[in-house]
Amino acid sequence: MPVLSVCMNPALDREFYINNFSVDKLHRLDPEYSRMSPGGKAINVAIDLASFRIKSIVTGFIGGYVGDIVLSELREISNLITTNFVHIEGETRENIVIIDEVNHTITEINSSGPRIPIEDIEHFLRRYKLIVPSADAVVISGSISQGIPAQIYGDLTKIAKKYGKKVFWETRDNILRESLKIDSPCILRPDFRKEQVIFGRELNSEQDYIDAGKELIRYGVKMAVLSYKIDYDIVVTSDGVWFIRPLVEVDHSHLLGTGDTYMAAMIYKYFETENLIEIAKFGYAAALAKTWYRAKVPPKYEDIEKALTMFKIERVE
């Protein structure tokens, strides 16, 4: 019962732990303070799904030295993850994160990734259509490489829905607004890390977020989960609006990968129940439990259960 995880722009995630990191300085780093792991949001989701003992097939585009590293590291992580990438000539990107646990900062350098030639996109689509029927759910998450049309999330979702598959998205506004013109997912988490924007409009007040969530529902999304001021969440369905807030302090230098854990946990819960609010709650608990680890690693199940009691969910509309 695999989940098809679509990673259009995989990455090698590099974590560097440097205390008192500052600009214009030479920092020396011992190897034990750095970590490399396969990344790109949909790959992170697959890794988190494996920790829930859920199989996944990861597809997308991969290439070059960095692509080889991503594939071999991914193979080492879990045999529940199968890869089925289109191999490209370009070099897969790296995402560098510099974590300073003294000053509680996260400095990130995200590469945009290689340009994808149109023949490789065609090749990918043929392959995607072959895999979709055997998947139980489809998650499409993260950025897209140059050359890939922004509406691709919509196109892929339309194909998946033809086969009756539930689709989950997490990505940024430039992709969302083009893709929603084609089709919409069951559950959507906009990626607000870089900017808090929906349909080109900046979100500031709580009401802005609620309005944006409602607009996403009008596009056919079943549940929109909007991260608000980092720790909070605003959940919108066709039934109402909920507000989730933590009852414990959250370490902001431990946020790496929380969004992907959130998504994986929602997919896991979706296989148990169709109750959207239960799904959102479990996702939030998993993300909260993830913040108890500094590295990008899936949280333990008992920590998620513990976290289920450490936040408050309140219906506001």
Added chain:
Amino acid sequence: MPVLSVCMNPALDREFYINNFSVDKLHRLDPEYSRMSPGGKAINVAIDLASFRIKSIVTGFIGGYVGDIVLSELREISNLITTNFVHIEGETRENIVIIDEVNHTITEINSSGPRIPIEDIEHFLRRYKLIVPSADAVVISGSISQGIPAQIYGDLTKIAKKYGKKVFWETRDNILRESLKIDSPCILRPDFRKEQVIFGRELNSEQDYIDAGKELIRYGVKMAVLSYKIDYDIVVTSDGVWFIRPLVEVDHSHLLGTGDTYMAAMIYKYFETENLIEIAKFGYAAALAKTWYRAKVPPKYEDIEKALTMFKIERVE
């Protein structure tokens, strides 16, 4: 007629050009603003030697994904470079440089490199002894990985001298002062980039440099070339002391790799003449010509010839 180039701590050099780079921010980077190249001082020397059409065999320790990238990139640069590394379990280091051309900052993350187990050091020594007889000169340059004794430059030099080979060194004081207790090179350029120290003493005045140079000569070094206030050089042999100064302005943001170009050019000249001052002059000219390029690339021969007229050398003692 190859040069044996000993690189005890190779690296993959990564350059990222990010304007307005700042802490606790997410920066996006297009692939054209990043560059990777094989590094570590002795590898840079081998690349510069290749531009003089001189063959070299590069040896040392290499490992992991990063080591594989260093090797394949090195193979692409020139077929005059042969590699003969001991493959280790650890991961070869990376040196990351973030260059902000708006705020004129350089932020660096230098990894210390893997720890080398004693069996790998033994393996390296056996291999070194096999290669030395077929080399025409030996250059040992750069830092050493953890686990390697600081006197290694001396040990390797003693072996090379048994076979009548001329040896060239460029490295920092912690290695120099331990290694000189064992044996001394023909030509030595202390690496003053991080600190201006010889035998644990900080050098400030011109006289400090001259005295340090004379002390190196007493240890058996034939010529010590000491970089003084970046652009100048103080050259000491058993015959006297010379002062080299440029007649043109030097762009300090173009200094990356100049020391390695200097060394390669001296080795090249040494194959033509035993006149130490002629060797130093040619090295200086090559380093000066290198500063006309921003990237870490060998200068053109005609630029070195041009540079030969652009400095003044004066005997001071």
